[in-house]
Amino acid sequence: MRELKAKLFQDLSDAVVDMDEEKAVETSHQVIDEGIDAYEAIEKGLAHGMDRVGELFDQEEYFIPEVLICSDAMYAGVEVLKPHLKGDEQGEKKKVVIGVIEGDTHDIGKNLVKIMLETSGFDVFDLGRDIPPQQFVDKAKEVGAHIIGLSTLMTTTMDGMREVVRILEETNLREQFKVIVGGGPISQSFADKIGADGYAANAADAVRLARKLVS
Amino acid sequence: MSTSVNVVFQPLNRTVQVEKGVTILQAARLAGVLIESPCNAVGTCGKCKVKLDQTSRSSIRPYGLHHLSPEEEEQGYVLSCEAEVLGDILVDVPSRSHGTELKILSHGQSVEVTPETYFQKRYEPKDDRTFVFAGDELVGLEQSNTEDQKYGLAVDIGTTTIVVSLVDLGSGQEIASASALNPQSLHAQDVLSRITFASTKRGLMMMYSELINELNRLIERVTEKSIVNREHIYEVIFSGNTCMIHLATGKDPAPLGKYPYIPEFTGAVHLSASEHHLGVSPFGLIYVPPVISAYVGADITSGILASQLHQQKGITLFVDIGTNGEMALAVEGKLSATSTAAGPAFEGMNITCGMRAGAGALEFFQIEDDKTITTKTIGDQEPVGICGSGLLDIVGELVANGVIDKNGRFVKPESTLLPASLKERLQLRDGKRVFQISRQVYLTQKDVRQVQLAKGAIRTGIDLLLRSKGITSDAVDRVLIAGSFGYHLRAKSLIHLGLLPDSFDGKIEFIGNTSKTGAQAFLMNQSLRKEMEKGVTEIEVIELANYGDFEQVFVRSLGF
Numbered sequence A: 001m002r003e004l005k006a007k008l009f010q011d012l013s014d015a016v017v018d019m020d021e022e023k024a025v026e027t028s029h030q031v032i033d034e035g036i037d038a039y040e041a042i043e044k045g046l047a048h049g050m051d052r053v054g055e056l057f058d059q060e061e062y063f064i065p066e067v068l069i070c071s072d073a074m075y076a077g078v079e080v081l082k083p084h085l086k087g088d089e090q091g092e093k094k095k096v097v098i099g100v101i102e103g104d105t106h107d108i109g110k111n112l113v114k115i116m117l118e119t120s121g122f123d124v125f126d127l128g129r130d131i132p133p134q135q136f137v138d139k140a141k142e143v144g145a146h147i148i149g150l151s152t153l154m155t156t157t158m159d160g161m162r163e164v165v166r167i168l169e170e171t172n173l174r175e176q177f178k179v180i181v182g183g184g185p186i187s188q189s190f191a192d193k194i195g196a197d198g199y200a201a202n203a204a205d206a207v208r209l210a211r212k213l214v215s
Numbered sequence B: 001m002s003t004s005v006n007v008v009f010q011p012l013n014r015t016v017q018v019e020k021g022v023t024i025l026q027a028a029r030l031a032g033v034l035i036e037s038p039c040n041a042v043g044t045c046g047k048c049k050v051k052l053d054q055t056s057r058s059s060i061r062p063y064g065l066h067h068l069s070p071e072e073e074e075q076g077y078v079l080s081c082e083a084e085v086l087g088d089i090l091v092d093v094p095s096r097s098h099g100t101e102l103k104i105l106s107h108g109q110s111v112e113v114t115p116e117t118y119f120q121k122r123y124e125p126k127d128d129r130t131f132v133f134a135g136d137e138l139v140g141l142e143q144s145n146t147e148d149q150k151y152g153l154a155v156d157i158g159t160t161t162i163v164v165s166l167v168d169l170g171s172g173q174e175i176a177s178a179s180a181l182n183p184q185s186l187h188a189q190d191v192l193s194r195i196t197f198a199s200t201k202r203g204l205m206m207m208y209s210e211l212i213n214e215l216n217r218l219i220e221r222v223t224e225k226s227i228v229n230r231e232h233i234y235e236v237i238f239s240g241n242t243c244m245i246h247l248a249t250g251k252d253p254a255p256l257g258k259y260p261y262i263p264e265f266t267g268a269v270h271l272s273a274s275e276h277h278l279g280v281s282p283f284g285l286i287y288v289p290p291v292i293s294a295y296v297g298a299d300i301t302s303g304i305l306a307s308q309l310h311q312q313k314g315i316t317l318f319v320d321i322g323t324n325g326e327m328a329l330a331v332e333g334k335l336s337a338t339s340t341a342a343g344p345a346f347e348g349m350n351i352t353c354g355m356r357a358g359a360g361a362l363e364f365f366q367i368e369d370d371k372t373i374t375t376k377t378i379g380d381q382e383p384v385g386i387c388g389s390g391l392l393d394i395v396g397e398l399v400a401n402g403v404i405d406k407n408g409r410f411v412k413p414e415s416t417l418l419p420a421s422l423k424e425r426l427q428l429r430d431g432k433r434v435f436q437i438s439r440q441v442y443l444t445q446k447d448v449r450q451v452q453l454a455k456g457a458i459r460t461g462i463d464l465l466l467r468s469k470g471i472t473s474d475a476v477d478r479v480l481i482a483g484s485f486g487y488h489l490r491a492k493s494l495i496h497l498g499l500l501p502d503s504f505d506g507k508i509e510f511i512g513n514t515s516k517t518g519a520q521a522f523l524m525n526q527s528l529r530k531e532m533e534k535g536v537t538e539i540e541v542i543e544l545a546n547y548g549d550f551e552q553v554f555v556r557s558l559g560f
């Protein structure tokens, strides 16, 4: 049994990395049939696969299309396993409020980060694009977020990020949320300058950063 | 304790006193010392590096060093836009490696127009004077008979380069032309960082006046060359993208940088040349052709005019391949247009060995049938970097020859059947796979990714623009490629890259700098202005981001 379990988890992980949606679904069914714990299968199988995908992305082996296809395979597997999760296992996820700052409508980078965070076990609240700074703060308060993630592709809108930090400070909420920033024109020193908690250069990096900040 | 410190810039030996905590770049700008800063101090381009000696190094706070190699750090280089000055320092500003000589495309397809200029001159023999009319209005008097001395300028204000063409308003002949780097690009390379730079009054003034100064220098050059009296230049056409038009006329481009991207200034007007300090006739005028939208500018209006897009039978696609891929589609004369954020990769920016199209830039790359490599550089010298056309050639050829797979990845040399001549060029650099082109120049995996993003953006624009009119790519009759790349680009590379669909093969024409040639047409015939002013209002502008599946199409367009 233990061996079978390990093999199925490995298969799930491989299915994600190999972009094999069918295999992810098939293996997930097998997991259920064998009475293996669905939660563990997601954790050690599918999510494990996405971790490897993140690494490959980091090493420039995989690019945006590959990451998206892999995440499709992952989600397909999750769909099968989800009904078999025991209730208490679904809670307690760390929450992230994410969006593209006001003035900018380019959201592909943000969407990628969202997928990578979700597949790594975060609960992501996606506000969309062209979002005023105040709205990030309001949403974060409302859902009790751990992290606020801000993205922009346009140098002209970067100041909105500073504004989010400023609002948090002004309303004495700065300690409650971690603020992370990313996007084409953003750099570590910009993050430092506006007093954000971190900068991520890409989606895989964002996951690493988010994990570090909430651990 | 004093809070001001002295910064000395070498080799100019210029000193400036600044408050502690300002960056070296800010100090340089105050001192009037030029340090190239294409990303406008965002800290992402890494081009603003300067060198400090031992003692100076302890008097700064360096901040992010991630754009410098360990050797550079060792030698005392810092990013001037990030390093803050804490004490007196001596800064060594590296000379610009590629000089100012750029290869600038100034010719392009043009249209025959009947001369019908806005300015007219009439000699009155009885009082030996020449009357100058702008439209119907008498605007000036000149001594003696100057009727045959009537000139105008067609100016293409590109994000990177400017071209000034002196035209005889009688014959329509170009008498001389001159070009130069757009000086604004040294402070901020792309349109967005330029908008940011111009967001302060001082920044806007600087962008505006530097450009006008450069234009005046170019005007001097073309008139000197041709012994034309500048006082006899009456009309100037400003063609360029929407942001450049704003900056050239001193208007705040801020609204272009924020959704919903509404331009404040839409052209189709005359402005006084003397108010804008242009060194031409005191009653000279500037005409700005109508702007189509925030990201489809007067340069495209000029391009439409020069290529007669609106008059074409059948289906014609016009694409300007540049930082903002602007494009227009004509279906039996009905026009729609869009633009797409391709990013600066095509200008050689964000590419490890990227550079502008200056001396030493690799601009041509081909893998021959026997798998040997032919390259050509500007100025025929040892390659020092890769410019836009070279970049597209390299990636296109590597894809066609199986060195890069369809997902954009370099193939693993050990597991492929590549011929030895290509295989040996796949090398490791700092643990990452690169394709070695010459001793100094190579292409990294990250560079390929940048090309994928840029070409994916343009291809997405093309696909969605065609789709919005219910047209498939094989129904397109002609494809016109305009823009600063112009004739250097090769159809083959564009198709290998998937920047253009396969079915465009055999239909592609390179029409060059139509922003300039269109401006010349505007200059020569004022009725065309009315025609285009009206025409532009009928162009349907498609906002790609509002297409629900923009993202899917984009992602699909990333592969080769």
Ligand code: FES
Binding pocket: B036, B037, B038, B039, B040, B041, B042, B043, B044, B045, B046, B047, B048, B067, B079, B080, B081, B082
């Ligand atoms: S990194 Fe300093 S100007 Fe770009």
